[in-house]
Amino acid sequence: MSLFxxxxxxxxxxxxxxxxxxxxxIFCVGRNYAAHAAEMGNEVDREAPFYFTKSPAHLVLSGAELPYPPGTSDYHHEMEFVVALGAPVFRCTKEEAQAAIYGYACGLDMTRRDLQGAAKDKKRPWSLGKDVEGAAVIATITKAAEFGAVADQRIALSVDGTVKQDATLTELIHSVTDVIAHLSQFYHLGAGDLIYTGTPAGVGAVSAGARLEGTIDGLDPVLLSLTAPE
Structure with missing residues (x-):
C-alpha cells in the first residue's frame, strides 16, 4: 500500500x-530540422541525433485547456511527429527499429524559451525550459500499418488560424528509424516509449487565450488552448 x-x-x-x-x-530529439536549427542560431549536426526527456506526468491529451505556465514570458510552440514503440529493442538495426514501431501521432513540445535560453548560456540542463507541466501534448495514435511509410507528409501548426510552421517529414535530418536505432544504443527501448522527433522552423511565442492546432497528413490533429495564468 502506498502512502498516497x-x-x-x-x-x-x-x-x-x-x-x-x-x-x-518520453524522449525528444533536438534540432532535427535544418531550418529550425538555423533559426535558433545553431549549426546542423548530421553526425548523430541528441536528446532530452520529458516526464510522463507532464503529458496531456489533445484538446486540453491549460493555464499559461509560471516563470516565463516566452512560451513557445513546437509541432512534432511522435513515434510510439510497441516492442522491445536494444542495440537494434534500422530494420528492427521499423518493426518495433506501434504507431504515430501529432504532438506538441511546448517550451519556456527564455528559461531554456538562460540554461544554454550557463551550459546547464534544459529541464526548466522543456520539462514543464502540460508541455508534452499528444493526439490519438494511428497504427503504423495504417499510416504507411514515413515520406513527404506535411507537418504544420496554426495559432488562432494562422499557419506558423509548415514543412514535410522528408526534412527530418535523422530519420525515424535512424533515431530509434541510435537511441537503442543507450536505452532498452520498448512498449510505452514515445519519441518526439523534432520540430520544423517557425517556432514562436504564444500567449494566454491562444488556440493551437497541429496537423500531419494521415494523423488526427493535436489541439491545445491556453488560458490565463493561475
Whole structure:
C-alpha cells in the first residue's frame, strides 16, 4: 500500500482500439530540422541525433485547456511527429527499429524559451525550459500499418488560424528509424516509449487565450488552448 495516490498518467487513445496506449517514457530529439536549427542560431549536426526527456506526468491529451505556465514570458510552440514503440529493442538495426514501431501521432513540445535560453548560456540542463507541466501534448495514435511509410507528409501548426510552421517529414535530418536505432544504443527501448522527433522552423511565442492546432497528413490533429495564468 502506498502512502498516497499519484495522479494517473493518461493512456493515449489509439484509433480503432477501445484500450489506450500507456506511456512509460518520453524522449525528444533536438534540432532535427535544418531550418529550425538555423533559426535558433545553431549549426546542423548530421553526425548523430541528441536528446532530452520529458516526464510522463507532464503529458496531456489533445484538446486540453491549460493555464499559461509560471516563470516565463516566452512560451513557445513546437509541432512534432511522435513515434510510439510497441516492442522491445536494444542495440537494434534500422530494420528492427521499423518493426518495433506501434504507431504515430501529432504532438506538441511546448517550451519556456527564455528559461531554456538562460540554461544554454550557463551550459546547464534544459529541464526548466522543456520539462514543464502540460508541455508534452499528444493526439490519438494511428497504427503504423495504417499510416504507411514515413515520406513527404506535411507537418504544420496554426495559432488562432494562422499557419506558423509548415514543412514535410522528408526534412527530418535523422530519420525515424535512424533515431530509434541510435537511441537503442543507450536505452532498452520498448512498449510505452514515445519519441518526439523534432520540430520544423517557425517556432514562436504564444500567449494566454491562444488556440493551437497541429496537423500531419494521415494523423488526427493535436489541439491545445491556453488560458490565463493561475
Amino acid at each position: 495516490a499519484l495522479p494517473p498518467i493518461p493512456d493515449v487513445p489509439v484509433k480503432g482500439e477501445t484500450e489506450g496506449y500507456p506511456v512509460r517514457r
